[in-house]
Amino acid sequence: MSESNVVLNVQQLHTSFKTNSGYVQSVKDVSFQVQKGETLAIVGESGSGKSVTALSIMGLIEKPGVIEKGKIELEQVDLTKINDKEYRKLRGNDIAMIFQEPLTSLNPLFTIGNQIAEAIKLHQGLDTKQAKVNVIELLKRVGIPRAEKVYYSYPHTLSGGMRQRVMIAMALSCKPKLLIADEPTTALDVTIQAQILELMKKLKDENNTAIILITHDLGVVAEMADSVAVMYAGQIVEFADVFTIFADPKHPYTQGLLNSTPKFYEKNEVLQSIKGTVPTSNSMPIGCRFNPRCPYVTQKCLNENPSLKKLDSGRQVRCWLVEEEGETLV
Known part of the structure; x- marks a missing residue:
């Protein structure tokens, strides 16, 4: 090795x-x-x-x-x-982690877009508008349809598979x-x-x-x-x-x-x-x-x-x- x-x-x-x-x-x-x-x-x-x-x-x-x-x-x-x-x-x-249960790992009070964008703005120094573009692109990459609408959705409105894709997008947001x-x-x-x-x-x-x-x-x-x-x-x-x-x-x-x-x-x-x-x-x-x-x-x-x-x-x-x-x- x-x-x-x-x-x-x-x-x-x-x-x-x-x-x-x-x-x-x-x-x-x-x-x-x-x-x-x-x-x-x-x-x-x-x-x-x-x-x-x-x-x-x-x-x-x-x-x-x-x-x-x-x-x-x-x-x-x-x-x-x-x-x-x-x-x-x-x-x-x-270093990033996908947790076992996405529903309990996502904050129910914030939208999907807000939660993914937080890491992007913190680690990459992007403003809110640039971070939104990146988040929507990430959601599309992980196979989420209607990414623009999901950006404004809350975790409880998504299925288990969709929430898991969101967790993967969040984990991979900063490569x-x-x-x-x-x-x-x-x-x-x-x-x-x-x-x-x-x-x-x-x-x-x-x-x-x-x-x-x-x-x-x-x-x-x-x-x-x-x-x-x-x-x-x-x-x-x-x-x-x-x-x-x-x-x-x-x-x-x-x-x-x-x-x-x-x-x-x-x-x-x-x-x-x-x-x-x-x-x-x-x-x-x-x-x-x-x-x-x-x-x-x-x-x-x-x-x-x-x-x-x-x-x-x-x-x-x-x-x-x-x-x-x-x-x-x-």
């Missing part, structure tokens, strides 16, 4: 939240890089730490949350070292270097979902934008991602390119996720499921965090939590069984 092409470099990120019983870690020792024009998918069940990782990158972790340690570099600028004012200059300009999309197609029907994904791919290709895609949908991952980080209980348990993940998953959790996905070519298929649930941040098991749900658990798994190992194939896996298979570790 060329260092000159790396947009985002996250190293050993630890994010915790203060509770009555002390600090509990929601994200522990997370590391990855994203290059220009690359789409990284972060997958895992609810409670795995995906959204907290994204909010940590955006600088939106509020008290009682805190980034305990780690490094988040956006083109070699360590975001953990800058103040709130400097972060606000970057947020929306160099960010990094776009984080947190479940961008949740609750949308399959037709609108396909349109949204196609729109994101088109805009990524046009602007060479790096994308972090957070999703539960492995079909979306197969369609969109170049590489995949599988998260479980606040840690990355497997990292590889998308073809390797789907063709040869190594971690039992990754295998479980793929096995629980319906396969259109198998008739009368009985879907598999992963037993149990993701542990909460204040009740992590001793040893490997996946051991209560793992079908291959050993005594070593019960006593020690494995580190993330880099195999000679280039992939990274956090599992004692992979080490015991005899793979050459770097």
Whole structure:
């Protein structure tokens, strides 16, 4: 991976939240890089730490949350070292986020045009008239019909798919270097979902934008991602390119996720499921965090939590069984 092409470099990120019983870690020792024009998918069940990782990158972790340690570099600028004012200059300009539920992310008291224009005027220094022209052009680019009318509309008057397109237009208004999309197609029907994904791919290709895609949908991952980080209980348990993940998953959790996905070519298929649930941040098991749900658990798994190992194939896996298979570790 060329260092000159790396947009985002996250190293050993630890994010915790203060509770009555002390600090509990929601994200522990997370590391990855994203290059220009690359789409990284972060997958895992609810409670795995995906959204907290994204909010940590955006600088939106509020008290009682805190980034305990780690490094988040956006083109070699360590975001953990800058103040709130400097972060606000970057947020929306160099780094943007599409939130999971657009209706709650848009302000119901302001028109669509007003909300998108605010970022354009703030970061690009345009006046109201120039910003309006840019907003209408953005709305047209994301496939919104009657853009001039939608400019004066309020969020509640639009459909879910239209609001999601507005969120994408807002996120891309300043042509960010990094776009984080947190479940961008949740609750949308399959037709609108396909349109949204196609729109994101088109805009990524046009602007060479790096994308972090957070999703539960492995079909979306197969369609969109170049590489995949599988998260479980606040840690990355497997990292590889998308073809390797789907063709040869190594971690039992990754295998479980793929096995629980319906396969259109198998008739009368009985879907598999992963037993149990993701542990909460204040009740992590001793040893490997996946051991209560793992079908291959050993005594070593019960006593020690494995580190993330880099195999000679280039992939990274956090599992004692992979080490015991005899793979050459770097």
